[in-house]
Amino acid sequence: MKFEVRPVDIGTETPTVLLHRDDADELGANPLDRIVIRSDKRTETGIVEVTEKLVDKGVLGATERLQHLTGDVDVSLAPRSGSVGCIRNKLEDKELEDDEIRRIVRDIDRNALNDIELGAYVSAIYANGLSMSETLSLTEHMTEVGETMEWGEGVVADKHSIGGVAGNRVTPLVVPIVAAAGAKIPKTSSRAITSPAGTADTVEVFCDVKFEKERITEIVEETNGCMIWGGSVELSPVDDRIIRAENPLSLDPEGQVIASVLSKKKSVGSTHLVLDIPYGEGAKVQDLSDARELAEDFKRVSDHLGVRTECTITRGGAPVGRGIGPVLEARDVLGVLNGDGPQDLRVKSVRLAEILLEICGVDGSPSRILESGEALEKFREIVEAQNGDPDVTRDDLVPGGKTHGFVADRSGYVTHIDNELISGVARRAGAPHDKSAGIYLEAGVDEEVSRGDVLFTIHAVKREKLEEARKFAESQRPVRVGDRGESLVERV
């Protein structure tokens, strides 16, 4: 059938097209069915939604992902996607062939799976797991699609952390240390999806994080490093879509995590990687044994890809650093660069940088680089290259002015700070949308506090957000105070 294309401004992530109900019936298309759209230039896949008023008969309404389409197109019902059968095989716990995984990845890449099918994909991987050979295939095929970056000969250092730990802003410390030591480290990071800040959100407090590929190359040539938002370069469009499907279900199947992380590292051209696996309550990996197993699997796949990877298993049962939320984390980072700031954040960043330099075969002592001010100097260089103010100080970074101090209702020691709950409070306070919103932990784990002492301060920009965060904190009590060395986490 012939249609005339008209843009419809709906920013859905899927290539949704709106058809008039009569046209959809005529075509034999139900909502969520796929259609093939042929124009002079190219052939695209669309996913059908039905309307009676938004578009007239004979008109194909193209949403965001299809707005490059114009003029007249020829539309037919698409055959059922072959990769749906592969997803069904995985639901039946069959091991997938390399070619089946290739088809799934290609279909996700060309946006040919609807949300029901994407939900089934992550469910199948979660329910039945991925074998090592499936994980290898998935990583390779995910690497094949999307942009790549190239850096010529020599070492390209990288760092990744499996999430779930609040604060934990080590990247803006590891990057300048490693770059100052002489290794190239073109670091891409993500924005928050469900957390109060992603590394890209925090770095954005200092400077721009979104750049074209060419400019990124220049920044790295000038400074040896960069701290940019991964979404600037479409390194792994497939991964973005998978994350979008995992998110509502809070699923994070291991094989998928490995493929997602390593395919991005390979695409960005990394040759040496330190991969941090925090474990503990509230972190993504809860048990030490699971962390060890994940580390082994990561190493096996990265060996296969030719990326030299060292995994670190770190304690992740509580936040690292004192600030949570972009501005508050940025202040911690500046603190450490200036020779003060939270001790745990400093120690962890130095250790990760040491390991990374060691596997890269680059000499240099991270703690010396930090103490000498070389790291601060390099940080300023990178911030300036990314259009920021190199002379920024902690006083320039002002946390949200609406505050509430959450006090201890007994004396004792801080026994427990819950990552998920603390993140929940910071998000309700407005982070990451309000960059200066978040939490400052006035006391860390094992610190002694007296009844009435402030345990943490909530910062917000808007009064109602402060109120929402306060209520949540009061009902959930993310920081617990007990007796010294108390091991009681909860009473069931």
Add this chain to the structure above:
Amino acid sequence: MKFEVRPVDIGTETPTVLLHRDDADELGANPLDRIVIRSDKRTETGIVEVTEKLVDKGVLGATERLQHLTGDVDVSLAPRSGSVGCIRNKLEDKELEDDEIRRIVRDIDRNALNDIELGAYVSAIYANGLSMSETLSLTEHMTEVGETMEWGEGVVADKHSIGGVAGNRVTPLVVPIVAAAGAKIPKTSSRAITSPAGTADTVEVFCDVKFEKERITEIVEETNGCMIWGGSVELSPVDDRIIRAENPLSLDPEGQVIASVLSKKKSVGSTHLVLDIPYGEGAKVQDLSDARELAEDFKRVSDHLGVRTECTITRGGAPVGRGIGPVLEARDVLGVLNGDGPQDLRVKSVRLAEILLEICGVDGSPSRILESGEALEKFREIVEAQNGDPDVTRDDLVPGGKTHGFVADRSGYVTHIDNELISGVARRAGAPHDKSAGIYLEAGVDEEVSRGDVLFTIHAVKREKLEEARKFAESQRPVRVGDRGESLVERV
């Protein structure tokens, strides 16, 4: 946050709301996140999509399912739905508690699951199955939601067929036979989703199929029976949404099938049910042993619900009747009622009606009722009550005028007619949208044919649809001719 509601005409099945990107950021809502919408009257759940132009800041765009909302509303981010955790449990192969199943059903009912989550739900049930106790819970909770019909004291007969067999239009024969014998049979049927005709599409060739609840009661009081579209009464909105999610994946997990069928039968007030399970290649149930097991499970759940059920296992490896597509099937039905028409359709309908009358404890011989013209008389009564022409004849029902005969390329016997492929041809020819489009099988299984004989005729309304169907038939060859009694189905 406060919003003003404006309707947006998008006919999506989910309660999608459009928010301006800035508002979504401010709210901390990602696409597909759920929001709680509070108005003076009620509280609703919406699923977020983001736009920059379709709605302004401060405006909440309400799509079809939420168009009863008006005026000013207060919006907040919804807590993660509790039933998502239950779905995750099922993905982890845990047996669900009754209360968990209740939460899932309630959330599907109030449209609180997005497509990713619905995809995960059907995937979880498919991957890990449902125990008998889970199936019982699911059936009961699905019965609790949606409309119900009541018929006072006495027997209420019903009939259901597990799908997959092309043609097979027994309902418009069983209903008048059983009603003429004196049993009440208020039959609801579905429209085609992926097939070339549902019973409701075929009955619509004769009369209306969409009625208000009150009118349905009157029709049944007048005639003892009805043949209406189930969508007229929202007997199981949950089932409609589940089917929508199963469809793109071609999943049909057994426990879900049982719960879907029996909850609808219970809601419509049926007390006695004959349930036909066709098995064979191309049918939904492929093996006899699977069919037997499914029958046992059906009986167990219906015992529990207090519906007296008898299951029949029938051969389903080839179409039943000669016509495929609404008008062509309607002609077969009229043929049988007039004492001729396809023998297999007649025999199957009579047998199902016999069993149904037997379990209902109602005397009467279906073949006598058919031969005497009582069934035809009753059929005309029902058609008239449903606003159709009671004097309709086969000649009034004209198949699509654009035709193509598909000829045998060798002499021999018809060994095989593939349900799925035949349906595929009929759909491409335009069925069910073009009611007179479809296929007429000129020869049935085991019939002798000569090279050059027409095996089946494709009927279409539009030239290009005929062409599309012809091409598909030529590449797929849905009817195979071989030597007498040949058992070869395919050569691999």
